[in-house]
Each structure stands twice: as C-alpha cells, then as structure tokens.
Amino acid sequence: KQEVTQIPAALSVPEGENLVLNCSFTDSAIYNLQWFRQDPGKGLTSLLLIQSSQREQTSGRLNASLDKSSGRSTLYIAASQPGDSATYLCAVNNYGQNFVFGPGTRLSVLP
Amino acid sequence: KAGVTQTPRYLIKTRGQQVTLSCSPISGHRSVSWYQQTPGQGLQFLFEYFSETQRNKGNFPGRFSGRQFSNSRSEMNVSTLELGDSALYLCASSPRDYLSSYNEQFFGPGTRLTVL
Numbered sequence: 001k002q003e004v005t006q007i008p009a010a011l012s013v014p015e016g017e018n019l020v021l022n023c024s025f026t027d028s029a030i031y032n033l034q035w036f037r038q039d040p041g042k043g044l045t046s047l048l049l050i051q052s053s054q055r056e057q058t059s060g061r062l063n064a065s066l067d068k069s070s071g072r073s074t075l076y077i078a079a080s081q082p083g084d085s086a087t088y089l090c091a092v093n094n095y096g097q098n099f100v101f102g103p104g105t106r107l108s109v110l111p
Numbered sequence: 112k113a114g115v116t117q118t119p120r121y122l123i124k125t126r127g128q129q130v131t132l133s134c135s136p137i138s139g140h141r142s143v144s145w146y147q148q149t150p151g152q153g154l155q156f157l158f159e160y161f162s163e164t165q166r167n168k169g170n171f172p173g174r175f176s177g178r179q180f181s182n183s184r185s186e187m188n189v190s191t192l193e194l195g196d197s198a199l200y201l202c203a204s205s206p207r208d209y210l211s212s213y214n215e216q217f218f219g220p221g222t223r224l225t226v227l
Contacts, residue, residue: 031212031213031214032212032213032214032215034215034216036218041199041223042220042221043115043201043218043219043220043221044201044203044218045218046215046216046217046218049215051212051213052212089154091154091216093214095212096166096167096209097167098144098156098159098167098169099144099156099214099216100156101146101153101154102153103153104153
C-alpha cells in the first residue's frame with residue numbers, strides 16, 4: 001500500500017529565502033508525481049507534474065525533482081514571497097491507480 | 112478553457128439526511144475523481160469514474176456512491192449523513208485515457224459540507 005509523507009509539517013521563513021519541501025513515498029513504482037498548493041478553505045492548484053521518465057520539472061520560481069529509486073521528491077521555491085504562503089501537497093500514483101496524497105507542508109512566508 | 116466546477120459550494124444538512132454533490136470537469140476530460148478532505152485524515156480518495164464506469168474505489172462505506180453521465184459530469188451521493196461526514200469534498204478531472212500512464216489532476220473549488 002502506497003504511503004506518502006512530507007517533511008517538514010510546517011515551515012516559516014522570511015521573504016526572499018530559497019526553500020526546499022520534501023516528499024517521500026514507500027512504493028517506488030510510481031508513474032506520476034504531482035505537486036499542489038492549497039490556500040485555506042480552497043481547492044488544490046496544480047503546480048508541477050513529473051512523470052516517471054522525468055527527473056525534474058520547472059515552472060517560474062518552482063523546481064521539482066524526482067528520485068524514484070530512493071522514493072523521494074523535492075520542491076524548490078526560489079526567492080520566496082508572502083504570496084507563496086499556503087499548504088503544499090504532493091501526490092503520487094501507480095499505473096491505473098488513484099493518487100495518494102501526503103499530509104502537506106504548511107508554509108508561511110513573512111514579509 | 113473553463114476549470115472544474117462544483118456545486119453547491121456550501122451545504123448544511125442534519126444527521127440522517129442525504130446529499131448530492133455535482134462536479135463538471137474540464138471540457139474533454141473523461142476522468143473524474145472525488146476526494147474527502149478533513150483536518151484529521153487529510154485528503155482521502157473516494158472513487159474515480161472514467162467514461163461512465165467506476166474505475167477505482169477508496170475505502171469508504173457504501174453510503175458514499177457516485178455516478179458519471181455521458182457528458183462526463185459526475186455526482187456523488189452520501190446517504191444517512193453522520194456528523195463525521197462533515198468535510199470539504201473535492202472533485203478532480205484528468206485528461207487521462209488509460210492507454211498511457213499519464214495522469215494529471217485538476218481540482219475544483221470543493222463543496223463544504225457541514226452535518227449538524
């Protein structure tokens with residue numbers, strides 16, 4: 001059974017810092033890994049999708065990497081801004097299966 | 112393209128009642144998944160429909176059911192509501208076709224259900 005964990009559970013940083021969020025999964029035979037952000041009481045916004053054949057994806061100040069063999073992914077946020085404050089979730093899926101979500105990392109970027 | 116829409120956005124019900132939630136996927140997406148999100152359990156998968164067929168099902172009691180129509184719109188129904196069913200219910204659509212491993216999910220804003 002796939003299990004996903006995220007470290008840290010919460011993070012508070014001053015504006016302008018670069019930061020790394022971590023995601024680990026127990027079954028390395030994944031096909032897709034997706035990072036989302038969620039603002040309080042809202043739905044999830046897709047940030048990046050990494051398919052199993054890829055090692056990383058970039059979008060603006062965001063960079064996500066995937067190491068299937070070690071069961072890990074990292075989301076790197078460069079030059080953080082107060083608007084980046086949200087909960088960040090990672091989710092993985094195996095072929096034909098549903099996505100399994102981690103518990104999320106709650107990020108606060110202080111002005 | 113319009114995003115995933117969910118109706119209603121907020122709902123208040125009492126124990127024992129039933130409720131139906133609706134989800135309209137992004138145009139062209141045939142896969143619709145439903146999730147329950149609570150502070151204690153996080154995001155939990157309910158079920159996925161693809162071309163009107165249930166493809167995957169999570170570990171929820173039979174009170175939770177769903178269906179998908181020919182236009183890919185989906186509904187989920189919860190019968191005999193319990194206090195613990197209070198949650199944010201999220202719908203996600205995907206352009207997956209089950210012919211490849213590609214699967215990317217796009218979420219709607221959710222329906223906040225409160226059971227009194």
